[in-house]
Amino acid sequence: xxxxxxVFVAFAIEDERQRDFLKGQSLHxxxxxxxxxxxxxxxYDSGWQERVRTRIRRSDGVxxxxxxxxxxxSGQKLEIAWxxxxxxxxLGIWVYQDDRTNLVGLNTEVxxxxxxxxxxxxx
Numbered sequence: 001x002x003x004x005x006x007v008f009v010a011f012a013i014e015d016e017r018q019r020d021f022l023k024g025q026s027l028h029x030x031x032x033x034x035x036x037x038x039x040x041x042x043x044y045d046s047g048w049q050e051r052v053r054t055r056i057r058r059s060d061g062v063x064x065x066x067x068x069x070x071x072x073x074s075g076q077k078l079e080i081a082w083x084x085x086x087x088x089x090x091l092g093i094w095v096y097q098d099d100r101t102n103l104v105g106l107n108t109e110v111x112x113x114x115x116x117x118x119x120x121x122x123x
Contacts, residue, residue: 005123008056008088010080011065012073018065018095025113049078056082060089060123063116066108067095080106091119 011019056062062083070076080103083090092108093115094100102108109115 005060005120006058007120007123008059008062008079008083009065010062010076010083010090012067012069012076014069014073015065015067015095022063022065052079053082053086056088057086059083061119062088062090063119064090064092064103064106064108065095066092066101066103066106067099068101070101070103089119089123091116 009019009022056079062079064070064076064080080090084105090106092103092106093111094108095111100108
């Protein structure tokens with residue numbers, strides 16, 4: 001098996017449970033990636049921003065959990081913007097079947113393990 005890829009997950013704090021589902025899915029399969037969790041519940045400060053940016057730089061790619069909460073999540077928007085500035089590939093996956101929120105400039109697909117695996121294989 002090839003080296004594991006490090007994937008940063010960007011999500012709105014309201015979607016912490018869905019982030020946990022992604023983590024659980026990766027633990028119960030032959031997951032080809034390591035998971036980087038940088039969720040915070042405190043206000044964003046410059047120290048947090050630098051730590052997150054450093055982790056994004058060290059990541060091979062970024063998965064963004066997308067839904068209506070993404071539209072108002074300043075932290076998630078920053079994480080996606082930083083990933084693009086660092087020239088990281090970013091995959092958006094829709095969190096819910098009935099929510100197809102579109103984030104401008106982000107390729108978003110249905111949440112399915114083959115989709116995630118294909119993205120990770122491309123890193």
